[in-house]
Amino acid sequence: METINKNKQNASYWQILSLAGLLLVILLVTAPLSGCSKIGLSIQQPPRSRSLGECVVLVHGMARTLHSMDEMQQRLVAEGYHTVSLGYPSTHATIEEIANEHFPAALAQCQQFNPSTIHFVSHSLGGIVLRAIFKKMKPENMGRVVMLSPPNHGSEAADILKDWWLYQWINGPAGQQLTTDENSFPNQLGPVDYPVGVITGDRYFFFDYYLSTIIPGQDDGKVSVASSRLEGMQDFLVVHATHPFIMDDEYVQAEVLYFLQNGFFKHKENPLLPITGDDWFSFPSQ
Numbered sequence: 001m002e003t004i005n006k007n008k009q010n011a012s013y014w015q016i017l018s019l020a021g022l023l024l025v026i027l028l029v030t031a032p033l034s035g036c037s038k039i040g041l042s043i044q045q046p047p048r049s050r051s052l053g054e055c056v057v058l059v060h061g062m063a064r065t066l067h068s069m070d071e072m073q074q075r076l077v078a079e080g081y082h083t084v085s086l087g088y089p090s091t092h093a094t095i096e097e098i099a100n101e102h103f104p105a106a107l108a109q110c111q112q113f114n115p116s117t118i119h120f121v122s123h124s125l126g127g128i129v130l131r132a133i134f135k136k137m138k139p140e141n142m143g144r145v146v147m148l149s150p151p152n153h154g155s156e157a158a159d160i161l162k163d164w165w166l167y168q169w170i171n172g173p174a175g176q177q178l179t180t181d182e183n184s185f186p187n188q189l190g191p192v193d194y195p196v197g198v199i200t201g202d203r204y205f206f207f208d209y210y211l212s213t214i215i216p217g218q219d220d221g222k223v224s225v226a227s228s229r230l231e232g233m234q235d236f237l238v239v240h241a242t243h244p245f246i247m248d249d250e251y252v253q254a255e256v257l258y259f260l261q262n263g264f265f266k267h268k269e270n271p272l273l274p275i276t277g278d279d280w281f282s283f284p285s286q
Contacts, residue, residue: 039102041109042066042085044077052080054117054143055110056260059103061124061149062090062171062178068247072121075253081260082113090125091172095185098174099132107139117143119260123247124149124222125174127198131189144195144263146256149220149243152198153187153227154180156215157208180227191231197259199252200228201241208243220246235264 045051056076058069066087073083086106088098110118118141122130127150134142151158158178161167167175177185201220204212208221218225220243229236241249251268258266 039089040066040087041106042070042073042083042087043109044073044083044085045113046077046080046082050080051082053115054080054119055082055084055113055115056119056121057106057110058083058085059106059120059122059126059129060085060087060090061122061126062175064090064123069121069123072247072253072256075257076121079257081119082110082115084109088129090174091170094173095125095128095132095177098129103129103133111139115141117141119143120145121256121260122147122150124151124243125178126150127152128178128186128189131186131192134192134194135189138194142194144197144260145192146197146199146259147228147230148246148252148256149200149223150198150228150230151178151186151223152230154178154184155223156180156219156227157211157222160211160214193232195263196230196233197235197237197263197265198228198230198233199237199239199246199255199265200225201243201246202238203240203242205242205244235259237265237267 058066058073058076060066060068066085069085073085076083084106086103088102090098093101107118118139120130120143122145127147130145130147131152134145155178158175159180162176162179181187200223202218202225204219204221212219212221215221215224216226218238220241222243225238237255239246239249239252239255241252246252255265255268258264
């Protein structure tokens, strides 16, 4: 009985700490909130001698900026890709508005390089934006797509938080579209008919402890592994990374490059846990 009580106390302690951390993050996010709606393009090109003649469009996630994809963009450029990273108002627009009003500029910029192929790399909400676009149209020179931690069947975190006024204020209309019910936006998009690889994580960052305990099965603190799967995808990979920082993991970056080149992941056996700061404050989901 004493052991059970101690376990309950420990669980309560971690839930309180998790909620406190979540509130702290929310406060830190709301302070520079205008920065999360920054609109623009980050354009980076490889030296002419190393150019592959291909372009990659990067699309960030909810309440982030194009700078969240900086390390991924730099890795792609180092491998010879022209890159265009899209900054869009994820906290102030619907998914349809993002797809119709903001994405075309990134695609047009990529086309100016006259690439033989255009690939796409997304994080979280960015993957749903891509699915919405490609359901209606695809560029003639379309290549491959890698989605990182996409809520392809919605986010259980959105189910939990959607009625919080602070969540609504921070994440705006798109945040309300990412629930897991059968009529939610992601669940109305259907299967894909173009080459897609999905990478998702099985660890949660410390402030997502509360959400991770509620999300069924393995998760990354925001999206369950099961929900990230996508009908029609060519390959699927689960890595030891968290939702906010999966794009900065070197192993993930290597697998993204491998998929863009081959159409499937390398699936390195027993990859090492990340040695970045992400791992210092992350824990395996149950």
